[in-house]
Amino acid sequence: MILHLDMDCFFAQVEERENPRFKGKPLVVGADPKSGKGRGVVSTCNYEARKFGIQSGMAISKAYKSCSQATYLPVNKELYSRVSENIFRIVEGVSKIYERVSFDEAYIDLSKVVKNYKEAEKIGESLKKLIFRQENLTCSVGIGENKMVAKIASEEDKPDGLTVIKPSQTLKFISKKPIRDIPGIGPKTENKLEKLLGRSNLKIKDLKALSKKQLIDEFGKKGEDTYFKARGKDRSKVGSENKTKSLGREVTFDENTTDPEEIIYTFKNISKEVSGLAEIEKRKIKTVVVVCRFEEFDTYTRQISFDPVQPTEELIYKKGIKLLLRLFLKKARPVRLLGVRVLFG
DNA sequence: AATTCATTATCAC
């Protein structure tokens, strides 16, 4: 028995809480729109902004065109992180078996906490109340027999919703949902599935037309997962904290550049940031990866591995710049984005 | 033959 907790438009809601004058008017948290010339995206927006068609992940320039009168705020990670910690302290009080998906999303395994769905619903209600009393924030909760069902259920009645799907209701509940509601099916997979079945607007029940073999041949492991998920089955565990496997930074230039000085200078900066963060981890690194996106949006990575060593700024910079310059000199085109990432040993 | 490395693709949030 799994509970999925999802804070309602988290970043925007926190900003409204901190500054109630933002309430009742469109609010967008994300990149600086720069009067329509900004290059980033929307992180989150409140429901008033959604009325203008604004959504998470949308280009900030597009959002600005739809609603230039909205308030645009930068992402204040520090603040959301603090609030998130408070929320997870409450989560921990419900069950020690939980999974932190992001600042604002969690799975909680209730199997050892309650005997039936009636009790699970009570837990859901009290969790919502605790979060609202202690943090003055609303969330949506979904409860189901596995992570997928819980997650789809939490979407059902947003914002401030609570939806319980008993196992006997699972198939009926998921069958009419769009396939994109299945975690792991993104735009590419949706598109491929539409081509396979020869039509669009696919529902989860439509996936039953594909055999397990067909799905595995086409999508590998993900295909096998999809086969089961289409039938309401998801055996993935609610996994607690895992060690970080990699850490990186990337930046998009305000304007594409071919200036080697600017590229090298920027690379030095992000190398420094990554080394700073990596040193805090107190772990050795074994690979440096550089990322370079050119103006046509084509993105390349180059990486070098070595015997694990304590990360230093010099090491990351020296290993990385070699890879980067090789790429840049070969392509000789304007660069849009640079990144560097380290993999821990 | 098995493991690691390098690269790309895809996804979530």
Added chain:
DNA sequence: CTAACGGTGATAATGAATT
């Protein structure tokens, strides 16, 4: 009329290089 498009981290597939 259309396109516009971050940053961080994970996992999988695939082929080449090493052990």
